[in-house]
Amino acid sequence: MHDRPILVTGVGGGVGGVGRTVLDGLHAQGVPVRALVHHDDERAAELRAMTGVEVVVGDLTRGADVVRALAGCRRAYFGMSVSPAYLEAATTVAAAVRERADLDLLVSISQMTVSQMDLTSDTESRQQRLHWLAEHVLDWSAAPVVHVRPTVFMENPLFTRVAVASIRQDGTIRLPFGSARTSPIAAADVAEVIARLLLDPAPPSRHVYELTGTPSRDMAAIAAEFSTALGRPVTYVDVPYEDWLKHDLGKQDLPPHVFEHIATMARLHGENRYDRATDDVAELLGRPPLGFDDFLRNTPALRP
Numbered sequence: 022m023h024d025r026p027i028l029v030t031g032v033g034g035g036v037g038g039v040g041r042t043v044l045d046g047l048h049a050q051g052v053p054v055r056a057l058v059h060h061d062d063e064r065a066a067e068l069r070a071m072t073g074v075e076v077v078v079g080d081l082t083r084g085a086d087v088v089r090a091l092a093g094c095r096r097a098y099f100g101m102s103v104s105p106a107y108l109e110a111a112t113t114v115a116a117a118v119r120e121r122a123d124l125d126l127l128v129s130i131s132q133m134t135v136s137q138m139d140l141t142s143d144t145e146s147r148q149q150r151l152h153w154l155a156e157h158v159l160d161w162s163a164a165p166v167v168h169v170r171p172t173v174f175m176e177n178p179l180f181t182r183v184a185v186a187s188i189r190q191d192g193t194i195r196l197p198f199g200s201a202r203t204s205p206i207a208a209a210d211v212a213e214v215i216a217r218l219l220l221d222p223a224p225p226s227r228h229v230y231e232l233t234g235t236p237s238r239d240m241a242a243i244a245a246e247f248s249t250a251l252g253r254p255v256t257y258v259d260v261p262y263e264d265w266l267k268h269d270l271g272k273q274d275l276p277p278h279v280f281e282h283i284a285t286m287a288r289l290h291g292e293n294r295y296d297r298a299t300d301d302v303a304e305l306l307g308r309p310p311l312g313f314d315d316f317l318r319n320t321p322a323l324r325p
Contacts, residue, residue, distance in 0.1 A: 039211055087117040
């Protein structure tokens with residue numbers, strides 16, 4: 022079934038590098054892969070050096086580029102970094118896929134927040150609204166699409182930048198989550214799920230998969246996990262939201278669109294919107310989700 026390449030987008034960046042990890046998973050199975058990259062740089066050169074990987078340089082918001090990237094592919098993965106152009110890219114992909122009669126699966130990454138939204142929702146970030154609209158556009162296109170909705174990534178700047186900075190400074194995790202619970206997921210798990218769906222010879226049994234990490238718990242419990250993994254005390258400090266925006270997130274020098282998205286995620290955490298738990302990862306991968314111990318092993322900034 023895989024004599025034709027699988028198109029993978031978003032291989033050059035994004036939280037946790039999901040696209041690149043999807044590509045690596047497919048490549049490890051000997052499947053021909055076509056990688057759509059935005060920039061012809063050293064990362065593209067590295068991909069070209071991999072046997073069985075074809076590199077196409079293009080822009081997901083340009084129809085001609087997307088049509089060229091999809092040509093000859095039977096399956097595809099659509100994902101891109103947090104961006105104001107997300108809906109334009111998703112719409113371009115939907116229009117290109119609509120013209121194709123031989124594409125039998127498009128796996129699109131979304132966000133679990135979408136499952137709590139409707140047309141009148143107005144408390145989410147602009148990026149979350151773009152994901153909600155993108156899902157609808159892809160559905161309206163009649164594309165053979167499966168939406169993968171992960172909860173917050175362990176690799177989200179909330180943890181990789183803000184929490185890591187305070188842990189290094191004084192052994193605390195400073196976040197405005199209060200006593201709310203959350204279930205962060207490893208990007209590696211999300212990528213493995215996507216690769217599994219793309220490789221499945223039968224069409225996926227569901228239209229939406231919602232992915233959470235290990236059981237939902239509060240930040241005090243997560244701080245204890247950090248303590249155990251790092252072998253030194255780490256405590257959670259609940260910070261007033263506005264103070265956290267100014268003194269913690271504000272120091273991260275994020276682009277405005279990304280800043281608003283991360284700030285909104287923090288606020289929604291405080292409202293307990295991320296207290297979610299599903300069995301989808303275990304059912305698809307046949308194992309429990311990865312925990313923060315694995316995340317910490319791959320976080321050089323926290324190593325002794």
